[in-house]
Amino acid sequence: VIESDYSRRRALAFSALVGRRLDALLVSSPASIRYLTGFTGSRGLLVLLPGAARLLTDARYKLQAAAETGCKVSAVRGSLLTAAARSFPGKRTRLGFSPRHLSHEEFLDLAGQVRSGVKLIPDGGLVETLRMVKSPREIELLRLSARLNSEAFSRAVSVIRPGVSELDLACEIDHLSRKLGAEKPAFETIVAFSAHSAMPHASAGAKTLSRNELVLIDMGAFRQGYASDMTRMVFAGSPGRRVRKVYGAVLEAQLAAVAAVRDGVTAGSVDRAARRVLRAHGSERAFVHACGHGLGLEIHEAPRLGKGDKTRLEVGMAITVEPGVYLQEFGGIRIEDTVVVTRNGCEILTPTSKELLTV
Ligand code: ZN
Numbered sequence: 001v002i003e004s005d006y007s008r009r010r011a012l013a014f015s016a017l018v019g020r021r022l023d024a025l026l027v028s029s030p031a032s033i034r035y036l037t038g039f040t041g042s043r044g045l046l047v048l049l050p051g052a053a054r055l056l057t058d059a060r061y062k063l064q065a066a067a068e069t070g071c072k073v074s075a076v077r078g079s080l081l082t083a084a085a086r087s088f089p090g091k092r093t094r095l096g097f098s099p100r101h102l103s104h105e106e107f108l109d110l111a112g113q114v115r116s117g118v119k120l121i122p123d124g125g126l127v128e129t130l131r132m133v134k135s136p137r138e139i140e141l142l143r144l145s146a147r148l149n150s151e152a153f154s155r156a157v158s159v160i161r162p163g164v165s166e167l168d169l170a171c172e173i174d175h176l177s178r179k180l181g182a183e184k185p186a187f188e189t190i191v192a193f194s195a196h197s198a199m200p201h202a203s204a205g206a207k208t209l210s211r212n213e214l215v216l217i218d219m220g221a222f223r224q225g226y227a228s229d230m231t232r233m234v235f236a237g238s239p240g241r242r243v244r245k246v247y248g249a250v251l252e253a254q255l256a257a258v259a260a261v262r263d264g265v266t267a268g269s270v271d272r273a274a275r276r277v278l279r280a281h282g283s284e285r286a287f288v289h290a291c292g293h294g295l296g297l298e299i300h301e302a303p304r305l306g307k308g309d310k311t312r313l314e315v316g317m318a319i320t321v322e323p324g325v326y327l328q329e330f331g332g333i334r335i336e337d338t339v340v341v342t343r344n345g346c347e348i349l350t351p352t353s354k355e356l357l358t359v
């Protein structure tokens with residue numbers, strides 16, 4: 001991502017601001033600050049005013065901020081929020097803020113320090129909405145992140161054998177990802193064996209793998225700031241009838257959901273396509289979560305692909321498609337790809353095969 005991208009994004013954010021009848025914006029989400037400026041530090045606030053952007057941070061990040069961003073940087077002593085509050089002129093200023101990225105305490109602090117005449121107004125997820133549609137450069141970064149993630153998966157498969165623990169395998173995945181160039185895992189790597197995988201977000205534990213057990217691996221990494229996310233299943237041995245049957249149903253649902261992705265459809269219709277298939281197999285009630293989510297600078301971004309979600313998919317949106325079936329005692333089966341919406345469908349960024357892998 002280059003500096004002209006950031007100034008273009010700030011210009012877009014500013015027009016969106018005007019569209020919502022706001023005069024200024026306080027950006028407090030680190031991912032949105034990064035999106036609008038390139039700044040990757042952990043402490044910062046961005047003040048957007050007509051034709052001007054100012055990044056507030058502290059002395060620890062002064063050099064880094066100057067190197068990473070082309071916008072004006074101030075290294076503040078003391079409270080960033082106080083400095084931000086004083087940046088907005090009084091006299092009927094409608095100031096947008098993000099309720100999701102400001103604690104109640106911070107909100108009260110801000111409200112108590114802005115000049116009289118400044119009115120605080122929720123920004124309606126303005127920057128998050130812009131972030132949903134990725135530029136070609138961002139799509140390339142997502143593609144490279146997905147490729148790295150799949151490479152780490154294929155190398156980690158060699159340690160899957162009876163006796164390996166969930167934690168061993170999760171550590172191996174994280175280690176390989178880092179060696180391949182990831183900054184960090186995009187979320188805590190999920191490795192769950194058999195019955196344990198019936199919990200969709202199981203934490204890897206000390207359980208060791210036995211013959212004829214299912215392995216669920218949900219992994220992702222940040223590479224140059226962009227997240228990848230993939231779930232694959234491995235079977236240690238030769239899968240019996242029930243495993244093949246449930247796997248076949250989830251795969252069919254995943255393929256149907258991927259086929260439903262295209263410009264203009266609602267996010268909910270993708271979820272519906274997966275549910276329809278699972279219903280026909282009698283396992284819709286075991287699909288206990290949404291079908292997917294957006295991803296980019298964060299692992300979970302807008303849009304959400306849940307039941308009835310009305311957001312219209314647009315060309316350039318990056319989303320996951322991840323139906324799953326969770327059965328107590330038997331375990332869980334989920335298959336997840338990352339895709340980018342195109343005019344007539346989508347491009348699948350995840351290169352890993354979706355056949356049930358056996359070891
Ligand atoms: Zn995942």
Ligand code: ZN
Pocket residue numbers: 229293320322336
């Ligand atoms: Zn996911």
